[in-house]
Amino acid sequence: GPDPLITEMQDWASSTGAGVDATPYGMPIQFESDVVRRNVEWLTADTISSINFTPIHALDGTITPQGCAFERHHSGAIELRKEDYRLMINGLVDQELVFTYNDLERFPRENRVYFCECAANTGMEWAGAQLNGAQFTHGMIHNMEYSGVSLRTLLNEAGVKPEGKWVYVEGADASSNGRSIPLEKALDDCLVAFKANGEALRMEHGYPTRLVVPGWEGNMWVKWLRRIEVTEVAVESREETSKYTDTLANGISRKWTWEMDAKSVVTSPSPQAPIKHGPGPLVITGLAWSGRGAITGVDVTLDGGKNWQKARLAAPGQSKALTRFYLDIEWNGEEMFLQSRARDETGYVQPTKNQLREVRGLNSIYHNNGIQTWWVKANGEAENVEIS
Amino acid sequence: AAAVAVVDGSTDTLDGQGDTDVMAGDDTAAPMGKIGLGRPALPEEVAAWNHDILPDGTGLPDGEGDVWTGEEVFADNCAVCHGDFAEGVDNWPKLAGGMNTLNREDPLKTVGSYWPYLSTAFDYVRRSMPFGAAQTMSDDDVYAIVAYILFSNDLVDEDFVLSKDTFFDVEMPNADGFIIDDRAETELGLFSAEPCMENCKESVEITMRAAVLDVTPDHGGDDEAAAEEAPAETEMAAAESTPADEAPVVQAAAEEAAPVATEEPAAEETAAVDPALVADGEKVFKKCKACHQVGEDAKNKVGPILNGIVGRAAGTGDDFKYSNAMIEAGEGGLVWNDETLAGYLEAPKKYIKGNKMSFAGLKKADDIAAITAYLKAHP
The missing domain is CATH 1.10.760.10 (Cytochrome c-like domain)
Incomplete structure (x- = not known):
């Protein structure tokens, strides 16, 4: 029969809605209240030194809204006023300098889109399928448009001495999180960012400034950036020795594994985003990225890797930024083993988890970029599985 | 001079500056003009942060x-x-x-x-x-x-x-246990072969299921059911009946969760507590949050819940494993009030020797007064 939503007068078509002053800064409409960052309680001892996950299963496009972009803090997110902000460059430079926030805004500015992925993204999946949702398996990632000053410009202002080979970057929070970055990278594409997606960085993303280290593991993207020291050697801080190192099967560990390799995941359908409409037209979509350059292609399989087809990229891949892919199919209602496989401009093809395990063993923790499988059942529900 | 390659990976062509800039650190190259912003860092400033x-x-x-x-x-x-x-x-x-x-x-x-x-x-x-x-x-x-x-x-x-x-x-046992990232030699070539597109394998079997492990947050619990079904319910509501009915419920819930914490108990419990002081205390309390929680959903963490701490005997919060020193202090008659809290918060280690709070203490009397007001506001 006729749809009452059409045939009957609805309230919203008769009475008035919210005025322009109702929400000077708007939040998503209440019906989207489930699209939020989520935490995995058993992962860490305390939320103050912990991580949460971007709801990638519910987002589309490539830009991650700041309000649901994953957070990782080591001593909690701090409130640091622009007026109280200072950035120091010291060490092997001609002139050690202090900048205020206002100083930073007076340097020539750049705008760039980059993904930021935690090295531990998908780390819980090394031993096998564990967390049932793309948000939890692949949600330690976000992708924003940053506005800021190139680190090169700031270092030039201080004048790097010839013996300087590294920069050590440190945050203003209590964890004083610091990482060493080779000078080549610091002078290449790093940014000291103060805006993301057009607006000031959110507190949890490092307000008023954070470092952007394109393509490299998120731990290096120091938030509340307060100090840049030019050094001759790496500092070998806790975050680059005891953590963010990758232990191989023989007990030897890789260090300085900075680049994030090419990776992809189907975000929908997925365990948190089941198919609700039954057989017929189905949009399969997901994200692909590489820390070594642009994504040049994504293949999708419906049968667990027996046969693959090329997905459609929503836009040509951008270097070190998320790429959205689609595969529009006519779903026959039969179960699927959905996988995606990314390829980047270096020719690298995303490996299977087993291929990675053959090289690294099971104790690696970080940098798991293996192919993800969703078992989509005839009723449209999906589950995280591993397959032969 | 160190020749440093500038690799601009981005695909845009509107880069007004940057790509042709000369690198700092390269003595032989003509330096990019300095902009002249910032000021010299003083030695004591560098010493304070470095x-x-x-x-x-x-x-x-x-x-x-x-x-x-x-x-x-x-x-x-x-x-x-x-x-x-x-x-x-x-x-x-x-x-x-x-x-x-x-x-x-x-x-x-x-x-x-x-x-x-x-x-x-x-x-x-x-x-x-x-x-x-x-x-x-x-x-x-x-x-x-x-x-x-x-x-x-x-x-x-x-x-x-x-x-x-x-x-x-001191010899560190694992000093030789690290190699520099060798993926370029061990992986990149291996994973750069042309991938198979058709008839790549004969059969596909499930070898492991996440649902069997059941460690995903919000799974199985009541919370989860609600969270998972929320979108569906909302859709149904929107499609079938009057969404206007739903709105007040959501609003009420939102109001309930919001500003109660700071205002209501303060007004009710101790009329003398100054709301501004409570607000100051909330800020100071950030130092405590690593270990303590207050408010409606507070849980014991590293330290005990602090709801109702003012007026209570030391070491008597529910379900928290206090140090013997703290329990003994309570049994000895120590009750938390303005005076005792001030003494304890100024120098926790001295005030109750052997207690396990690992906090150095609050130096400013103002901070102590503020935090006491804040705790009073959480009866």
Whole structure:
């Protein structure tokens, strides 16, 4: 029969809605209240030194809204006023300098889109399928448009001495999180960012400034950036020795594994985003990225890797930024083993988890970029599985 | 001169500056003009922030600490999370043990079994610990703590004294356990073969299911059912009936969750409490949040819930494992009020000797008054 939503007068078509002053800064409409960052309680001892996950299963496009972009803090997110902000460059430079926030805004500015992925993204999946949702398996990632000053410009202002080979970057929070970055990278594409997606960085993303280290593991993207020291050697801080190192099967560990390799995941359908409409037209979509350059292609399989087809990229891949892919199919209602496989401009093809395990063993923790499988059942529900 | 390649990976062509800039650090190249912003950093400013210690010991401060002092300082400042013997409490890091486990299933990575440089341990303890009161310990105490951690790992004897002079007497067992990222040699080539597109395998079997493990948050619980079904319910509501009915419910819920905490109890419980002071206290309380919670959903964490702490005997909160010292203080008649809280918060270690709160204390009387007001506002 006729749809009452059409045939009957609805309230919203008769009475008035919210005025322009109702929400000077708007939040998503209440019906989207489930699209939020989520935490995995058993992962860490305390939320103050912990991580949460971007709801990638519910987002589309490539830009991650700041309000649901994953957070990782080591001593909690701090409130640091622009007026109280200072950035120091010291060490092997001609002139050690202090900048205020206002100083930073007076340097020539750049705008760039980059993904930021935690090295531990998908780390819980090394031993096998564990967390049932793309948000939890692949949600330690976000992708924003940053506005800021190139680190090169700031270092030039201080004048790097010839013996300087590294920069050590440190945050203003209590964890004083610091990482060493080779000078080549610091002078290449790093940014000291103060805006993301057009607006000031959110507190949890490092307000008023954070470092952007394109393509490299998120731990290096120091938030509340307060100090840049030019050094001759790496500092070998806790975050680059005891953590963010990758232990191989023989007990030897890789260090300085900075680049994030090419990776992809189907975000929908997925365990948190089941198919609700039954057989017929189905949009399969997901994200692909590489820390070594642009994504040049994504293949999708419906049968667990027996046969693959090329997905459609929503836009040509951008270097070190998320790429959205689609595969529009006519779903026959039969179960699927959905996988995606990314390829980047270096020719690298995303490996299977087993291929990675053959090289690294099971104790690696970080940098798991293996192919993800969703078992989509005839009723449209999906589950995280591993397959032969 | 160091020739540094500028690789601009982005695909845009509107880069007005940057790509042709000459690198700093390259003496032979014409330098990019300096813009002239910022001011010289003063030596005392650099000294105040530059705390990093290099693997060769550069940056190590004067001072020393022995194992036994370390045990005491560790018990006071670290044991609440890391255990009396550095064995770790709950999910907090274990600092000792795990020797020769790195090539086994589930290796135990501790300062002893894994960390390649002792400088890292000193640097980290001095800079980032204790959690919630970073950079409050003396250099002697940091030396002592690190000495105790080494002792807990059987790496030094009980009479060991750590200082600049003895720093490199310590051999870190896993010093040679690291290689620089070798993916370029071991993986990139291997994973750059042209991939199979058709008839790539004969059969596909499930080898592992996440649902069997059932460790995903919000699964199985009541919360989860609600969260998972929310979108569906809303859709239904929107499609079938009057969404206007739903709105007030949601609003009411939102109001309930919002500003109650600061206003209502303050007004009700003690009319004398100044809302501005409570607000100040909320800010000061951030220092406490690493370990303590207040408010409706508060849970015992490293420290006990502080709801209703004012007016209560010491060491009597529900379901929290207090130190014997704290329990004895309560049994001895210590009740938390303006005066006792002020004494305790100023110098927790002195006020109740042997209690396990690892907080150095609040220096400012204003902060103590504010936090007391804030706690009163959470009866």
